[in-house]
Amino acid sequence: xxxxxxxxxxxxxxxxxxxxxxxxxxxxxxxxxxxxxxxxxxxxxxxxxxxxxxxxxxxxxxxxxxxxxxxxxxxxxxxxxxxxxxxxxxxxxxxxxxxxxxxxxxxxxxxxxxxxxxxxxxxxxxxxxxxxxxxxxxxxxxxxxxxxxxxxxxxxxxxxxxxxxxxxxxxxxxxxxxxxxxxxxxxxxxxxxxxxxxxxxxxxxxxxxxxxxxxxxxxxxxxxxxxxxxxxxxxxxxxxxxxxxxxxxxxxxxxxxxxxxxxxxxxxxxxxxxxxxxxxxxxxxxxxxxxxxxxxxxxxxxxxxxxxxxxxxxxxxxxxxxxxxxxxxxxxxxxxxxxxxxxxxxxxxxxxxxxxxxxxxxxxxxxxxxxxxxxxxxxxxxxxxxxxxxxxxxxxxxxxxxxxxxxxxxxxxxxxxxxxxxxxxxxxxxxxxxxxxxxxxxxxxxxxxxxxxxxxxxxxxxxxxxxxxxxxxxxxxxxxxxxxxxxxxxxxxxxxx
Amino acid sequence: xxxxxxxxxxxxxxxxxxxxxxxxxxxxxxxxxxxxxxxxxxxxxxxxxxxxxxxxxxxxxxxxxxxxxxxxxxxxxxxxxxxxxxxxxxxxxxxxxxxxxxxxxxxxxxxxxxxxxxxxxxxxxxxxxxxxxxxxxxxxxxxxxxxxxxxxxxxxxxxxxxxxxxxxxxxxxxxxxxxxxxxxxxxxxxxxxxxxxxxxxxxxxxxxxxxxxxxxxxxxxxxxxxxxxxxxxxxxxxxxxxxxxxxxxxxxxxxxxxxxxxxxxxxxxxxxxxxxxxxxxxxxxxxxxxxxxxxxxxxxxxxxxxxxxxxxxxxxxxxxxxxxxxxxxxxxxxxxxxxxxxxxxxxxxxxxxxxxxxxxxxxxxxxxxxxxxxxxxxxxxxxxxxxxxxxxxxxxxxxxxxxxxxxxxxxxxxxxxxxxxxxxxxxxxxxxxxxxxxxxxxxxxxxxxxxxxxxxxxxxxxxxxxxxxxxxxxxxxxxxxxxxxxxxxxxxxxxxx
Numbered sequence: 001x002x003x004x005x006x007x008x009x010x011x012x013x014x015x016x017x018x019x020x021x022x023x024x025x026x027x028x029x030x031x032x033x034x035x036x037x038x039x040x041x042x043x044x045x046x047x048x049x050x051x052x053x054x055x056x057x058x059x060x061x062x063x064x065x066x067x068x069x070x071x072x073x074x075x076x077x078x079x080x081x082x083x084x085x086x087x088x089x090x091x092x093x094x095x096x097x098x099x100x101x102x103x104x105x106x107x108x109x110x111x112x113x114x115x116x117x118x119x120x121x122x123x124x125x126x127x128x129x130x131x132x133x134x135x136x137x138x139x140x141x142x143x144x145x146x147x148x149x150x151x152x153x154x155x156x157x158x159x160x161x162x163x164x165x166x167x168x169x170x171x172x173x174x175x176x177x178x179x180x181x182x183x184x185x186x187x188x189x190x191x192x193x194x195x196x197x198x199x200x201x202x203x204x205x206x207x208x209x210x211x212x213x214x215x216x217x218x219x220x221x222x223x224x225x226x227x228x229x230x231x232x233x234x235x236x237x238x239x240x241x242x243x244x245x246x247x248x249x250x251x252x253x254x255x256x257x258x259x260x261x262x263x264x265x266x267x268x269x270x271x272x273x274x275x276x277x278x279x280x281x282x283x284x285x286x287x288x289x290x291x292x293x294x295x296x297x298x299x300x301x302x303x304x305x306x307x308x309x310x311x312x313x314x315x316x317x318x319x320x321x322x323x324x325x326x327x328x329x330x331x332x333x334x335x336x337x338x339x340x341x342x343x344x345x346x347x348x349x350x351x352x353x354x355x356x357x358x359x360x361x362x363x364x365x366x367x368x369x370x371x372x373x374x375x376x377x378x379x380x381x382x383x384x385x386x387x388x389x390x391x392x393x394x395x396x397x398x399x400x401x402x403x404x405x406x407x408x409x410x411x412x413x414x415x416x417x418x419x420x421x422x423x424x425x426x427x428x429x430x431x432x433x434x435x436x437x438x439x440x441x442x443x444x445x446x447x448x449x450x451x452x453x454x455x456x457x458x459x460x461x462x463x464x465x466x467x468x469x470x471x472x473x474x475x476x477x478x479x480x481x482x483x484x485x486x487x488x489x490x491x492x493x494x495x496x497x
Numbered sequence: 498x499x500x501x502x503x504x505x506x507x508x509x510x511x512x513x514x515x516x517x518x519x520x521x522x523x524x525x526x527x528x529x530x531x532x533x534x535x536x537x538x539x540x541x542x543x544x545x546x547x548x549x550x551x552x553x554x555x556x557x558x559x560x561x562x563x564x565x566x567x568x569x570x571x572x573x574x575x576x577x578x579x580x581x582x583x584x585x586x587x588x589x590x591x592x593x594x595x596x597x598x599x600x601x602x603x604x605x606x607x608x609x610x611x612x613x614x615x616x617x618x619x620x621x622x623x624x625x626x627x628x629x630x631x632x633x634x635x636x637x638x639x640x641x642x643x644x645x646x647x648x649x650x651x652x653x654x655x656x657x658x659x660x661x662x663x664x665x666x667x668x669x670x671x672x673x674x675x676x677x678x679x680x681x682x683x684x685x686x687x688x689x690x691x692x693x694x695x696x697x698x699x700x701x702x703x704x705x706x707x708x709x710x711x712x713x714x715x716x717x718x719x720x721x722x723x724x725x726x727x728x729x730x731x732x733x734x735x736x737x738x739x740x741x742x743x744x745x746x747x748x749x750x751x752x753x754x755x756x757x758x759x760x761x762x763x764x765x766x767x768x769x770x771x772x773x774x775x776x777x778x779x780x781x782x783x784x785x786x787x788x789x790x791x792x793x794x795x796x797x798x799x800x801x802x803x804x805x806x807x808x809x810x811x812x813x814x815x816x817x818x819x820x821x822x823x824x825x826x827x828x829x830x831x832x833x834x835x836x837x838x839x840x841x842x843x844x845x846x847x848x849x850x851x852x853x854x855x856x857x858x859x860x861x862x863x864x865x866x867x868x869x870x871x872x873x874x875x876x877x878x879x880x881x882x883x884x885x886x887x888x889x890x891x892x893x894x895x896x897x898x899x900x901x902x903x904x905x906x907x908x909x910x911x912x913x914x915x916x917x918x919x920x921x922x923x924x925x926x927x928x929x930x931x932x933x934x935x936x937x938x939x940x941x942x943x944x945x946x947x948x949x950x951x952x953x954x955x956x957x958x959x960x961x962x963x964x965x966x967x968x969x970x971x972x973x974x975x976x977x978x979x980x981x982x983x984x985x986x987x988x989x990x991x992x993x994x
Contacts, residue, residue, distance in 0.1 A: 032573070032631050033566045033619065041561035041647065048562065064538035065545065069530045070621075070652055070668050071589070074596065076529070078606040088596040092568070093609050094621065095592045097656040099571065099585040109575040112590050112618050121609050122530065124567075124591065124621075134529050144843075150538065155567055155652065159594040171567050346641075 007358070009292045014236040019165065021286055024358040025295035028165045035163040035170035039279065042359065043166075045303035046282055047173065051153060053205045053300070054175065054277070057197050063149045063177060068131050070155070071122035076130040079255040083129065086222020090159040092124040092170075124157040129223065129248070129274055132178045133256035140270060142261045143182050147190070151177040156278070166283030167240070167497050174278035180258065180270040184249070187271035191247040194275045195228045198243040206281060207298040207409035208232050208288045209417055210242055211440070211492060213465030218449050221274075225249030231464040231492070233417040234287035237438030239464045239494035242284050245275035283497075288413050295360030296382055298409050299402040306332055306339045306398055307356040311349045311368035318345075321367045328365065328377070328394055335395050337402075357382060362405050363398055381405060423473045427482055430493070434459045440494050442467070444477030444487025451483050461493040504855070506789045511733040516662065518783055521855040522792035525662045532660040532667035536776065539856065540663075542800035543779055544670060548650060550702045550797070551672065551774070554694050560646045560674060565628050567652070568619035573627040576752040580626065583719020587656040589621040589667075621654040626720065626745070626771055629675045630753035637767060639758045640679050644687070648674040653775070663780030664737070664994050671775035677755065677767040681746070684768035688744040691772045692725045695740040703778060704795040704906035705729050705785045706914055707739055708937070708989060710962030715946050718771075722746030728961040728989070730914045731784035734935030736961045736991035739781050742772035780994075785910050792857030793879055795906050796899040803829055803836045803895055804853040808846045808865035815842075818864045825862065825874070825891055832892050834899075854879060859902050860895055878902060920970045924979055927990070931956045937991050939964070941974030941984025948980050958990040 007024055008016035022028050027043030039047065055065070071094060077084045098116035102108055125131065132150075140148060153175050163169050177194060181187040195212055202208045210230035220227035224246035232242050252258070253269035262268050289296040299305055308329055310321035322343055329341045340361075342352050349366070356364055366378040376388040379397055383405055389397040420439030422429070430441050445451070445463065456462050466489045477487045504521055505513035519525050524540030536544065552562070568591060574581045595613035599605055622628065629647075637645060650672050660666050674691060678684040692709055699705045707727035717724035721743035729739050749755070750766035759765050786793040796802055805826055807818035819840055826838045837858075839849050846863070853861055863875040873885040876894055880902055886894040917936030919926070927938050942948070942960065953959050963986045974984045 029632065029635070031566045031628065032570060033568050033628075036566035036568060038566065038632055039564040041563050044563050045561070047564075064542070066538050066541050067536040067544075067670065069528045069533035069535065070654065071530050071533060073529060074607060074609075075604045077596070078604075084596070084607060088598070088607060091594065091596060092591045092619070093593040093596065093613075094589045095609065096590040096618075097588065099574070099581070099588060099590065099620070101585070107572045107575075110571060110581060110585060112571075112592065116590075121593075122589070123596070131528065131530075135526065135535055138526070157567065173564065 007292060007294055010235060017292070018287060021290050021295050022165050025360055027282065027286075027295070030165075033170070035160060037165050037169050039173075042303050043282060046285070046297070046301050047279055049301045049303070050205065050281060051175070054197075054201050055153075057201060058151055058175075058177070061193065061197065063151045063179075065152060066150045067152055067154070068128050068135065070125055072125055072128070072131045074121045074123050076134060077123055079130060080223045080252055082251075083223035087126045087158070091126050092157045092159055094118065094122040094124065125154070126156060126158045127274070127276075128152065128154070128176055129178065129252050130256070133252045133258055133272075136178075136180055136270070137256050137258045140180060140258055140260050143263050146180055146182050146260060146270065147186060148180040149177075149190075150179065151175055164283070164497075166279055166286070168280075172279045174276045176274060176276040178272065178274050180253070180272045182260070182262070182268075182271070184271050187247050187249070187273050191226070191228055191245045191273045191275065194245040194273070195230065198230050198245065198275075198277060201277075202230060202232070202242060202281070203410060205298065205300050206285050206288070207406055207413060208242070208284055209410060209414040211465055211467055211471050213467040213471065213492070215244075215465060216449075216452060216463050216491075218452055219463060221246045223248060223251050225251065229465055231494075232284050232288065233420060233440055233494070234284070234497070235416070236287070237420050237494070239440070239496040240280070240284045240287070241464070241496065242281060243275070243277040246273060248272045248274060289409050290360070293354075294358030296409070297360035297362060299362045299406045302360060302362050303338065304340045304356075304359065304361045305337050305402060306363045306365060307352075307361045308339065308341045308365045308367060309349055309352050309356070310341075310343065311366060317369045320372065321369060324372060324391070325367050328367070328391075331395050332398060335399060337398065353380070363401050365394070365398070383408060424475060424477065425481065430481055431459060434461045434493070434495065438495055440464070440492050441481075442473050442490060442492050443481030444479050445489055445491035446480035446483055446485040447488040448483070448485070451480060455482050455493065460495050462496055463491045464494050464496060465492055466490065467492050504789060504791055507732060514789070515784060518787050518792050519662050522857055524779065524783075524792070527662075530667070532657060534662050534666050536670075539800050540779060543782070543794065543798050544776055546798045546800070547702065547778060548672070551694075551698050552650075554698060555648055555672075555674070558690065558694065560648045560676075563647050563649055564651070565625050565632065565649055567622055569622055569625070569628045571618045571620050573631060574620055576627060577720045577749055579748075580720035584623045584655070588623050589654045589656055591615065591619040591621065622651070623653060623655045624771075624773075625649065625651070625673055626675065626749050627753070630749045630755055630769075633675075633677055633767070634753050634755045637677060637755055637757050640760050643677055643679050643757060643767065644683060645677040646674075646687075647676065648672055661780070661994075663776055663783070665777075669776045671773050673771060673773040676770045677750070678769065679757070679759070679765075679767070681768050684744050684746070684770050688723070688725055688742045688770045688772065691742040691770070692727065695727050695742065695772075695774060698774075699727060699729070699739060699778070700907060702795065702797050703782050703785070704903055704910060705739065705781055706907060706911040708962055708964055708968050710964040710968065710989070712741070712962060713946075713949060713960050713988075715949055716959060718743045720745060720748050722748065726962055728991075729781050729785065730917060730937055730991070731781070731994070732913070733784070734917050734991070736937065736993040737777070737781045737784070738961070738993065739778060740772070740774040743770060745769045745771060786906055787857070790851075791855030793906070794857035794859060796859045796903045799857060799859050800835065801837045801853075801856065801858045802834050802899060803860045803862060804849075804858045805836065805838045805862045805864060806846055806849050806853070807838075807840065808863060814866045817869065818866060821869060821888070822864050825864070825888075828892050829895060832896060834895065850877070860898050862891070862895070880905060921972060921974065922978065927978055928956060931958045931990070931992060935992055937961070937989050938978075939970050939987060939989050940978030941976050942986055942988035943977035943980055943982040944985040945980070945982070948977060952979055952990065957992050959993055960988045961991050961993060962989055963987065964989050
């Protein structure tokens with residue numbers, strides 16, 4: 001399990017550090033398919049725990065899960081003009097349905113059978129609006145069928161050129177919600193509701209604080225009226241777009257002719273939304289909390305929450321500490337915790353500690369004969385700190401520690417984000433900030449795409465969001481931070497993943 | 498929600514009946530992509546409940562979930578000779594990664610960009626052995642890494658020509674387990690363990706009794722040493738293969754060079770297994786239990802377990818019965834049940850009953866003013882029977898009813914299967930049975946593929962399994978039911994989906 005290569009320190013090379021953390025915690029691995037990764041059990045467990053939590057929130061707000069086809073007829077994509085433009089350059093296209101033997105040896109033994117060409121090529125879904133609206137046209141007849149609130153958990157393919165595990169891969173997993181409503185107000189309410197759920201989910205489960213707000217025209221989803229997003233700041237002071245929620249207006253309804261009979265008897269196009277978060281969140285989780293010793297997993301999403309490491313020298317001691325370890329494990333599991341008891345006798349305790357730390361396990365219990373003699377065990381926190389706690393109340397000590405760690409991670413991340421945010425900077429200060437330490441830069445924005453483009457070109461920073469009121473500066477900016485023209489809204493800039 | 502067309506009776510046209518049931522219960526719908534279906538919320542909920550139950554069983558036996566890429570390099574498929582032969586004629590092949598605008602209008606506005614051809618085409622996974630063994634070769638070094646017990650929940654594509662919702666679709670959802678072991682005995686133990694889990698899962702959750710046993714050479718998985726299967730008998734007396742578990746021997750290990758260092762220091766290929774069940778199970782569930790009124794869902798997998806239908810004439814009565822209905826709903830939900838309270842005032846109670854029946858809801862509670870006056874409600878079972886039960890203990894009446902229905906469904910299905918099985922038939926009787934009522938025919942088998950092929954050709958019946966001891970006839974057959982040569986094993990024949 002232990003890796004040969006040490007984890008590169010963040011200060012030395014953040015990007016190396018990131019992949020080292022993934023490698024040591026066995027979260028993912030490169031696959032033989034360019035840009036696609038394998039999500040290993042430790043990484044997939046985090047995703048499953050995320051799914052469970054978010055799915056419960058979506059269900060509680062009336063959403064239901066369904067499953068739509070992986071393949072989309074090519075012509076469907078073309079029905080919404082902005083949409084096809086946004087995705088045409090990054091779709092995997094299925095053109096044939098059979099292979100045939102060539103009679104050659106090895107790698108060339110089979111080839112695509114040219115007689116199996118599809119009449120219309122199929123696109124592997126880069127997102128599912130088009131296939132879903134084709135079905136909604138069939139299902140939605142009347143205002144009584146609305147709102148229609150569906151969600152799907154699925155794999156998605158976008159043929160990206162530069163990929164990084166979790167952050168940007170040719171295939172990724174996500175949920176995509178697709179809802180249809182009677183009017184614009186109800187669609188808008190839904191888009192904002194989901195943005196709030198995403199925020200709560202990220203803060204309460206990933207311990208990852210996010211800014212919420214509106215995307216500018218140039219950053220919105222291809223085919224949307226408005227895109228809202230949650231944005232988080234990583235330890236290298238780059239932003240990550242952690243989720244988006246789109247008010248699609250009537251764009252897709254018109255493209256796919258999704259009409260309904262109103263209560264008054266008229267015929268109207270539905271108003272719709274779509275929204276999603278993906279396995280990219282795992283990348284955000286890693287870069288928010290982890291350190292030079294490896295992964296730091298927030299307790300609520302940690303695949304293993306408690307690692308019990310018994311310590312022994314003699315066989316007699318082994319019997320004793322293993323027995324206690326096993327009882328503690330049972331107790332903790334009965335309290336609903338995810339626990340591993342490390343009885344490997346091929347490794348010394350120190351090496352085990354090292355390994356469990358790299359795996360991100362929030363709490364480690366060390367059980368040695370001396371501790372037991374005084375009725376205690378040692379509780380070590382992944383985030384620092386070690387203390388003896390009474391064996392008798394160990395479950396309550398552990399759950400308290402886990403709760404405290406969960407809260408402390410969110411607080412620390414929020415504090416770090418605020419320390420790395422500047423407000424009301426001049427253009428020169430902004431340039432220095434973005435090129436130097438980086439972070440979230442708040443400032444006035446004139447609203448002109450040309451200004452936005454110039455900033456991006458010169459600093460590689462983009463507007464992450466026009467933040468919601470809660471995040472805005474006390475002093476309303478009067479002028480565009482860049483060009484000095486009157487500001488139409490405050491914006492938050494950062495370099496982004 | 499109500500459909501215009503009535504459900505075709507089973508006796509009239511079983512196949513029509515099947516699709517009508519799916520339609521009325523809103524389980525699935527046809528998609529614009531040939532052979533691919535949309536799984537609607539009611540159908541997907543059944544799948545989620547199945548996933549939860551089976552996943553728990555797999556986790557409890559030490560299996561962990563992971564996620565492997567959707568795409569497999571074409572050459573990987575060719576590495577195992579039988580495997581490629583088994584799948585070459587039904588794979589979707591990705592050959593390009595971009596679309597381009599053509600300047601034309603409408604359907605022809607975009608086309609595949611010929612400059613985006615992949616160097617090596619990618620196959621959309623028809624099963625994942627090849628991509629997984631490529632990773633196992635990297636992960637497995639020593640006997641300490643074994644057994645490796647992974648499972649994945651994923652979508653699969655097989656380009657089938659004739660499709661039917663749930664039973665055979667170009668895309669389907671499944672779980673596929675892939676395990677690696679130190680020796681043949683351990684792989685065999687695993688393959689049999691999973692077969693037992695599948696059986697238990699089908700019987701305890703789907704209430705679908707299954708035969709277990711070995712597949713013959715001609716029916717085994719492409720690349721396996723041995724294939725075990727569970728087989729169920731549908732109401733039209735056709736069999737459904739509900740799950741398979743393969744002992745792959747060292748076939749894939751050799752094709753992908755998956756070797757490990759033994760405890761003694763030698764080098765050895767791993768022994769492996771793979772196994773899966775899919776959304777096809779939903780088709781099995783439907784055809785096992787449902788009737789001419791629509792879906793009958795086994796309580797443990799029913800998306801809605803209890804439908805509460807208040808009955809009123811006056812507004813005053815509506816207030817009263819709705820209030821009680823709402824309290825009952827809360828009570829039942831607190832007991833962990835999935836409940837709907839039907840307060841629609843656009844439908845009469847009878848129409849509601851009809852609809853909830855078509856949806857397969859196991860228990861309906863009718864709450865009317867007269868019942869309430871005597872402190873009672875009416876509990877109606879989807880499987881027949883209606884009784885007044887005291888309002889005070891309604892939760893316990895409902896849970897008892899649900900348990901009884903679950904048990905009764907399994908018993909009834911087993912009884913039906915046994916009534917439609919014959920043992921020790923002569924060739925003539927066998928032919929008459931298969932062409933007539935159909936069902937499971939037990940008889941001696943000489944073991945010759947030629948005999949098997951002849952039977953299939955003349956009767957369309959195949960050997961579903963060489964049954965495990967528990968299912969075998971008391972009298973061991975001496976001769977092949979077909980050719981009269983000495984029998985090497987008892988076999989079970991049936992026509993199959």
